Amino acid sequence: MMKKNFSLLPFLFAFMLAFSITVFAGDSEEGFKPNPNATEADFDEWIYQGLKIDPPYDKATPVPKEFINSVGTMAAVSGTINKSTTVYYGPSSTYVSRETLAQGKAVSVIEKEGSYYLIEYSVAGGNVRGYVLTTSVDGNFSSVPVANNNINQFGLNISGSTATIYGGPSTSSYVSIGSVSKREIITVLKNDGSSWYHVEYWTSNGNKRGYIQTSNVSVPWLIYKYNKPITTGTRTNDYGSHSGIDIGVSSGTTVYAITSGTAKFRTAYKEVTLSDGTKKRYAVSYGNFVELTFGSNKAIYAHLSSFMSGYTAPNYPNTVPPSGADSSTRYLEHGSISVNQGTYLGGTGNSGYSTGPHLHFEIREGSTVVDPFKYVLFAKMPW
Numbered sequence: 001m002m003k004k005n006f007s008l009l010p011f012l013f014a015f016m017l018a019f020s021i022t023v024f025a026g027d028s029e030e031g032f033k034p035n036p037n038a039t040e041a042d043f044d045e046w047i048y049q050g051l052k053i054d055p056p057y058d059k060a061t062p063v064p065k066e067f068i069n070s071v072g073t074m075a076a077v078s079g080t081i082n083k084s085t086t087v088y089y090g091p092s093s094t095y096v097s098r099e100t101l102a103q104g105k106a107v108s109v110i111e112k113e114g115s116y117y118l119i120e121y122s123v124a125g126g127n128v129r130g131y132v133l134t135t136s137v138d139g140n141f142s143s144v145p146v147a148n149n150n151i152n153q154f155g156l157n158i159s160g161s162t163a164t165i166y167g168g169p170s171t172s173s174y175v176s177i178g179s180v181s182k183r184e185i186i187t188v189l190k191n192d193g194s195s196w197y198h199v200e201y202w203t204s205n206g207n208k209r210g211y212i213q214t215s216n217v218s219v220p221w222l223i224y225k226y227n228k229p230i231t232t233g234t235r236t237n238d239y240g241s242h243s244g245i246d247i248g249v250s251s252g253t254t255v256y257a258i259t260s261g262t263a264k265f266r267t268a269y270k271e272v273t274l275s276d277g278t279k280k281r282y283a284v285s286y287g288n289f290v291e292l293t294f295g296s297n298k299a300i301y302a303h304l305s306s307f308m309s310g311y312t313a314p315n316y317p318n319t320v321p322p323s324g325a326d327s328s329t330r331y332l333e334h335g336s337i338s339v340n341q342g343t344y345l346g347g348t349g350n351s352g353y354s355t356g357p358h359l360h361f362e363i364r365e366g367s368t369v370v371d372p373f374k375y376v377l378f379a380k381m382p383w
């Protein structure tokens with residue numbers, strides 16, 4: 001063991017050095033190179049050795065440059081609002097509306113997206129940017145570029161504090177329009193200046209677009225390695241308040257293997273013997289669940305309603321078992337199979353101790369429950 005640990009040290013050091021260079025490369029155009037040295041086997045071995053590999057694995061990294069459109073010169077063509085019109089926080093009326101601009105209001109038109117212009121105008125306290133229908137602005141906008149946003153990239157404020165969203169790329173000349181919380185997922189549309197991202201984020205009233213300082217946005221390194229367990233839903237309960245993350249979704253929503261490994265299909269239940277001698281089973285705890293083992297780690301997908309083809313999830317009632325039932329939980333073992341990353345594992349549900357359809361997703365390193373956000377990102381997850 002000792003020998004092995006020592007042999008790992010130079011490797012670990014080299015990796016940390018490479019990581020530091022990556023992080024501090026700043027505006028280098030070399031692009032992001034996640035994990036230039038380590039392999040799946042290295043990672044598993046480090047975990048197995050019990051090494052606390054906080055740098056770099058627990059650290060978030062800046063959003064990779066290759067996923068964000070390069071800085072472009074935006075137009076600032078003067079125009080005039082030609083009729084009372086609503087400003088939205090995005091290029092459609094499905095976004096949160098900001099206010100109504102009166103006829104005659106002077107604006108700058110920055111770019112065109114669909115049937116909307118991104119405009120900038122003055123408000124109390126500074127300037128703000130928003131979207132109005134192209135038909136509501138008078139001016140000569142032939143030179144205004146069409147938006148070229150990359151809306152595929154997640155960003156994640158993982159710094160542990162609230163970050164302010166501004167109405168434009170400056171803290172001094174634009175007003176604040178909202179905020180995002182720790183680990184809230186936002187979409188980075190564009191790098192709109194050396195230290196600003198143009199982003200879209202969720203609010204309870206709809207989506208908004210605004211600007212955030214790049215230092216507030218980062219992604220966990222490990223998302224390059226592991227996929228999302230689910231592609232939709234809203235986070236309803238977070239790690240820290242319990243052993244995993246709950247994602248509210250309708251029953252039957254597909255869940256996927258976050259990485260290759262061995263999927264084991266199980267049901268937690270308690271049994272009671274009725275007065276006529278027959279036995280009745282009640283789903284308890286995780287109900288129907290999948291344990292995906294990868295290396296010495298395990299991902300748990302709980303409260304499922306169905307399993308992948310070949311494995312049948314029972315439909316036991318999930319009410320509290322009556323008195324006389326087993327005092328400890330039993331497990332029905334349905335079998336296991338090797339799966340690849342992205343393999344369909346089953347459908348979400350409400351089995352076991354669950355008060356509504358949701359996915360409980362949990363990660364264990366050995367026997368230690370850890371924050372799943374260390375490994376994966378979820379679908380759009382407010383708060």
Ligand SMILES: [Zn+2]
Pocket residue numbers: 237242244245246359360361
């Ligand atoms: Zn849960």
